[in-house]
Amino acid sequence: MQTVAEPIQRLIDALVRLPGIGPKSASRLAFYLLRSSADQVQELAGAIGELQSNIVYCSRCQNLTQTDPCPICSDPGRDANIVCVVEEPLDVVAIERTGVFHGTYHVLHGVINPVEGIGPEDLRIDALLARQKKESFTEVLIATNPNMEGEATAMYLARLLHPSGVRVTRLARGLPVGGDLEYADEVTLSRALEGRRDI
Amino acid sequence: MQTVAEPIQRLIDALVRLPGIGPKSASRLAFYLLRSSADQVQELAGAIGELQSNIVYCSRCQNLTQTDPCPICSDPGRDANIVCVVEEPLDVVAIERTGVFHGTYHVLHGVINPVEGIGPEDLRIDALLARQKKESFTEVLIATNPNMEGEATAMYLARLLHPSGVRVTRLARGLPVGGDLEYADEVTLSRALEGRRDI
Numbered sequence: 001m002q003t004v005a006e007p008i009q010r011l012i013d014a015l016v017r018l019p020g021i022g023p024k025s026a027s028r029l030a031f032y033l034l035r036s037s038a039d040q041v042q043e044l045a046g047a048i049g050e051l052q053s054n055i056v057y058c059s060r061c062q063n064l065t066q067t068d069p070c071p072i073c074s075d076p077g078r079d080a081n082i083v084c085v086v087e088e089p090l091d092v093v094a095i096e097r098t099g100v101f102h103g104t105y106h107v108l109h110g111v112i113n114p115v116e117g118i119g120p121e122d123l124r125i126d127a128l129l130a131r132q133k134k135e136s137f138t139e140v141l142i143a144t145n146p147n148m149e150g151e152a153t154a155m156y157l158a159r160l161l162h163p164s165g166v167r168v169t170r171l172a173r174g175l176p177v178g179g180d181l182e183y184a185d186e187v188t189l190s191r192a193l194e195g196r197r198d199i
Numbered sequence: 200m201q202t203v204a205e206p207i208q209r210l211i212d213a214l215v216r217l218p219g220i221g222p223k224s225a226s227r228l229a230f231y232l233l234r235s236s237a238d239q240v241q242e243l244a245g246a247i248g249e250l251q252s253n254i255v256y257c258s259r260c261q262n263l264t265q266t267d268p269c270p271i272c273s274d275p276g277r278d279a280n281i282v283c284v285v286e287e288p289l290d291v292v293a294i295e296r297t298g299v300f301h302g303t304y305h306v307l308h309g310v311i312n313p314v315e316g317i318g319p320e321d322l323r324i325d326a327l328l329a330r331q332k333k334e335s336f337t338e339v340l341i342a343t344n345p346n347m348e349g350e351a352t353a354m355y356l357a358r359l360l361h362p363s364g365v366r367v368t369r370l371a372r373g374l375p376v377g378g379d380l381e382y383a384d385e386v387t388l389s390r391a392l393e394g395r396r397d398i
Contacts, residue, residue, distance in 0.1 A: 004292055005265045007253050011246040017239065019231055025219060027289050032218055033250055034263065040216065041251060047210040049244035051232055054206050064233065066204045090226055093203055 008034065060131065062107045062124040064089050072096075072104060079103045082139040085128065085157065087111050087150065091143060103141070106131065111149040112156060120156060128157075132164060139167040146173055207233065259330065261306045261323040263288050271295075271303060278302045281338040284327065284356065286310050286349065290342065302340070305330065310348040311355060319355060327356075331363060338366040345372055 004012070008030050015026035033041050057063070058070035065071070072078060072092075082103030086092055092105050108123040132140070140161055144150035158168045173191035175184055184192070203211070207229050214225035232240050256262070257269035264270070271277060271291075281302030285291055291304050307322040331339070339360055343349035357367045372390035374383055383391070 004288070005254055005263055005269075007246070007250050007265065008263065008288075011243075011250050014239075014243040014246045018228055018243075020224060020227070027292070028219070029217055030250070031287065031289060033247060034254065038251060040213075041247060044210075044213040044217075045244045045248035047206070047213045048232060048240060048247065051206050051210055051229070052237060052240060055204055055233060064204055064207065066206065070204075088230065089203070089207075090230060093226070 061105045062109065062127055063092055063105060064107075077102070080135060081137050082141060083128075083131075083135075083137050084141045084143050086143050087145060087153075095143065103139075108144070108153070111144055111153040113149045123153075125157065125160070129160060132161065132166065137166065139169060141169045141171070143171050146171070260304045261308065261326055262291055262304060263306075276301070279334060280336050281340060282327075282330075282334075282336050283340045283342050285342050286344060286352075294342065302338075307343070307352070310343055310352040312348045322352075324356065324359070328359060331360065331365065336365065338368060340368045340370070342370050345370070 011030045011033070012023070012026045015021050015029055016023055021029070033044070054066055055064050056066070056068050058065045058068055058073055060069045060073040063070050063072070067074070079102050083106050084095060084101060084103055085106045085108060086095070087108055087110060089107055092107065095101050095105075106124070106128050108125065108128075110118055110123050112118060112120055112123070128140075140157070142154040142157055144153050154170055161168050172195060173188065174195055175181065175188065175192045181189070210229045210232070211222070211225045214220050214228055215222055220228070232243070253265055254263050255265070255267050257264045257267055257272055259268050259272040262269050262271070266273070278301050282305050283294060283300060283302055284305045284307060285294070286307055286309060288306055291306065294300050294304075305323070305327050307324065307327075309317055309322050311317060311319055311322065327339075339356070341353040341356055343352045353369055360367050371394060372387065373394050374380065374387065374391045380388070
């Protein structure tokens with residue numbers, strides 16, 4: 001027998017399909033929304049409903065945007081000589097938050113991952129190479145994640161880009177700020193030792 | 200400068216207001232929805248948008264329902280002599296899942312919590328007393344949570360109900376099934392000892 005009213009069950013079912021939300025959190029969220037103000041609930045429903053309708057890919061950097069080219073690509077103050085290659089739009093947000101990068105971006109929308117059947121042709125790599133020919137930037141900073149797939153993708157891109165003579169760089173590896181040497185894994189610590197700098 | 204397109208930021212802002220969802224999960228959910236099928240996204244938007252419009256309180260047990268009386272209250276197979284008092288609609292779901300309770304419910308929609316300014320008048324206690332007069336059931340099983348607020352509410356209800364001569368019971372306390380004696384807290388272990396049963 002059904003013990004939860006159908007509209008609640010329907011929302012729980014829809015929420016459970018989202019990543020990181022299990023049956024318990026889904027129930028809690030549903031009952032929370034039930035008790036929330038109608039305004040808040042309709043705002044959330046509207047934000048979800050209209051999400052996909054106004055978003056396009058920037059034809060230059062492939063980031064998700066409402067305007068093409070995106071605000072970063074159309075900003076004349078950005079240094080067109082250096083392009084930072086990232087996996088996802090969220091990585092652009094993370095790097096922008098630092099405030100220290102003033103170049104442009106290129107969003108791959110994934111990494112090469114043979115286990116999940118994602119090859120170079122599934123990523124925005126062709127667009128990067130086409131862009132390099134057209135814009136002839138001087139440096140490509142590959143900011144894919146420092147894990148196996150991110151490293152493999154960085155190596156793959158470096159091999160494609162090197163013949164053109166462009167400088168290809170990678171984010172530094174080392175101890176995270178605020179981290180504890182005692183708990184650092186061996187690989188990170190090795191990289192931190194190799195990459196030691198004069199002070 | 201805004202680095203996330205406005206519709207995405209709007210959704211992130213709406214998601215962050217939900218309990219248990221921080222800025223990072225909100226971003227991840229937003230970008231997940233952006234990549235999801237339009238059908239799935241519209242289903243979620245619809246489920247949220249229509250959630251509040253079709254839900255009423257059952258006039259008998261105060262549970263949330265689409266029909267009044269709710270499916271449990273209108274089921275002639277349920278034992279009307281025993282009423283299980285719970286804090287929230289989700290608690291009804293949890294008890295129904297066990298399949299061992301065949302009485303009816305009464306949902307308080309909260310517990311007495313002076314710290315948060317929730318008094319007996321904010322709960323569906325009047326409805327329970329009115330119901331008791333009308334239905335003259337023989338047992339009230341108080342299944343509020345085994346924490347301070349739940350216990351206080353149970354004691355308060357017991358004091359109100361006892362004069363009528365109705366039997367007032369409480370869920371058993373003891374070691375959780377699958378639990379480990381070594382890690383049981385002292386209070387739980389004391390209750391388990393006090394409540395020991397012949398086998």
